[in-house]
Amino acid sequence: MRKQETRVLKFKYRPPVEFLLLLTDPGSSPRQAVPAPQKPARTLLPPGLSSLSPDNVKQELTVVGEPGALAELEALQRLLDVKSKELTVTLTVGASQATAQTLNNEPVRLSVVTGGKPYTLEATPHLNGDGSISFAVRIFAVEDLVIINWGAAKERSTTAADGSGITTFRRVKAGEALAFKWGAEAVSLSGSLLPV
CATH class of the missing domain: 3.30.1370.120 (Ribosomal Protein S8; Chain: A, domain 1)
Structure with a gap:
């Protein structure tokens, strides 16, 4: 031995x-x-x-x-054993905006009020090796949701709905935003890596 x-x-x-x-x-x-x-x-x-x-x-x-x-x-x-990357996640609904910082792969909840209506979602950003960001997104309070349009039909996403919301997984290129319609409102969700 x-x-x-x-x-x-x-x-x-x-x-x-x-x-x-x-x-x-x-x-x-x-x-x-x-x-x-x-x-x-x-x-x-x-x-x-x-x-x-x-x-x-x-x-x-x-x-x-x-x-x-x-x-x-x-x-x-x-x-x-290295510090996780920090990201900024921004939700824009109409003219209202909410921004939060989170660690890579950690969920963050964002809420804005536009036209007297609350819009709340939870986003978990994942920084990919090519610099793009994947988002696991959970949209809450969808009882008044008219349409969610995730973009071009050729893009693939997984979307599941239950009684409390909608969950989807989307990927966006660096510097771009995930854009969709939530009811009558134009919505965008973006993320960026914070400088070290």
Whole structure:
């Protein structure tokens, strides 16, 4: 058996459980439970680790393994434990506008009042690798909704309606806005990356 060492990795931005999930199940949601390191077929964990104990309260990961594997894991931590990008999201309905800041992949609720009517939606922006922004949008209070026109028919979106609103997923190019009609009002939703 090779020499084993124990190290405690301290995290600043990302919870240790989420860090492990990124490595043990690439492409999965950070909100899921962490699988055992040897379980997934696709893993980015370096070979030579024998124990991983995350503590999200202390923001620490206690690791037991071979020195080379520990060094590789520390290098991965430096790459992945980074501050999430901040974005500005702006909702414009008619002449009214609401702007909020949020982190990438974090929902933000925006409301404006135009013509005495409230317009409220929740937008979750996702910054794509090409600079475009995808929005998961939930529109509330649609009982008086006449039409939502998401643009050209060739564009694809997923829209689902239930008793409390409409949810859709849309992608816009950098510098452009998601434009649609909400009842008689022209609406736009845009996002931009805040400078670092």
